[in-house]
Structure formats: structure tokens, C-alpha cells
Amino acid sequence: AQSVTQLGSHVSVSEGALVLLRCNYSSSVPPYLFWYVQYPNQGLQLLLKYTSAATLVKGINGFEAEFKKSETSFHLTKPSAHMSDAAEYFCAVSPQGAQKLVFGQGTRLTINP
């Protein structure tokens, strides 16, 4: 069965610092991969997705993620954190041919001024 592991339930960085949120998946074949963000009292918003095209994927708000098959990873990065990036971030996998999303536990990102 597909699973997703997000290392670190809580990450804290200073404003302007690099953001790195880790995601590893388990799958026998490369799945489709997604990062979603959830701001307080809001739904899940797509940041970016990987669907078997370029391994470096750029998303909204300056975020990007790199698919590394050898490491079964899809880590999310942003070069310079803004206060507005404070939110909960979810990595999700959708097995090819399946419909559902399988989510990781989420990582709460806090930005320190």
C-alpha cells in the first residue's frame, strides 16, 4: 500500500531563511505526487504537483520540489521564507491508475521574525 512520511511535524525557520520540508513515499512504481498547503480555517490549496514530467517542479508562492526516484523523496523548498508562508503543509501521493490521495501527517511551518 502507498504511504507518505513527512519528517518533522513542526518546522520553524527565520524570515528570509531557506525552507525545507521533507517528504518520502513508498511505492513500487513512481506515483503522482503533490504538495498542498492549509492556512488556518481554510481548505487545502495545491502548491505543486509531479506527474512524470520534469523532476524539478515549480509551484506557487516561490515553492519548488524535486522528485528523486532513487531516494523516493519529494522534498519541498523555498529559498527565502516569508511570514505569510506560516501554514500546515501536506505531501500527498496518488498511485498511478488510482483516484484517491494518500496524505502524510503534515508539517506545521512557523516563521520567526
Add this chain to the structure above:
Amino acid sequence: EPEVTQTPSHQVTQMGQEVILRCVPISNHLYFYWYRQILGQKVEFLVSFYNNEISEKSEIFDDQFSVERPDGSNFTLKIRSTKLEDSAMYFCASRVAGPYEQYFGPGTRLTVT
């Protein structure tokens, strides 16, 4: 920009009562989903719906749950006899055909007392 809407935003009900959670997916979308998130836990898949029938469901989606698309625009989740452990945030999502991202609604917080 089109969005998925959900009503109500918060529903409080007594144990054993029936509840119906309502969703209006994006109009040209073909696949519909319900997920739930118990406080402090990961987002979990409940059910997917396509072409007026359930295409996949999780172990959580037992006989107490049902879904319906009664009029071509609404998509509902019914829980026949609520339990305390049904208390959670319920998210509706929809997508077009193909390996595309799911668009999520803002969620309905269900509290069972």
C-alpha cells in the same frame, strides 16, 4: 476562479443522529471525493465517486456512510447514525479527468456530542 464550496461550515449533532454534509464541486469536474481529518491526525480518504457511482472507498466508509449526487451540482455525504468518533473536519474535493490535482473545499467541522 471556480472553487469547491461546502455547507455548513460547522455542524453540531448528538450521537445517533443523521447528518448530511453538502458540497458543490467545480462545475466541469467529473470526479468527486470526501476526505476527513480528525483533530491532530492526517487527512484520510473516505470515498471517490464517478459517473454516478462509488469508484473506490476506504475501510472507514462503512454502512453508516453514503454519498449521493442528487441533482448534477450537489454532492452529499450522509452519516446515518453518528458516533463520537465521527467528529472531524470533512473535506470535499473534485477534479477533471486525467492525472490532475484535486481541488478541495474549505471543509465542514462535524462535532458529535
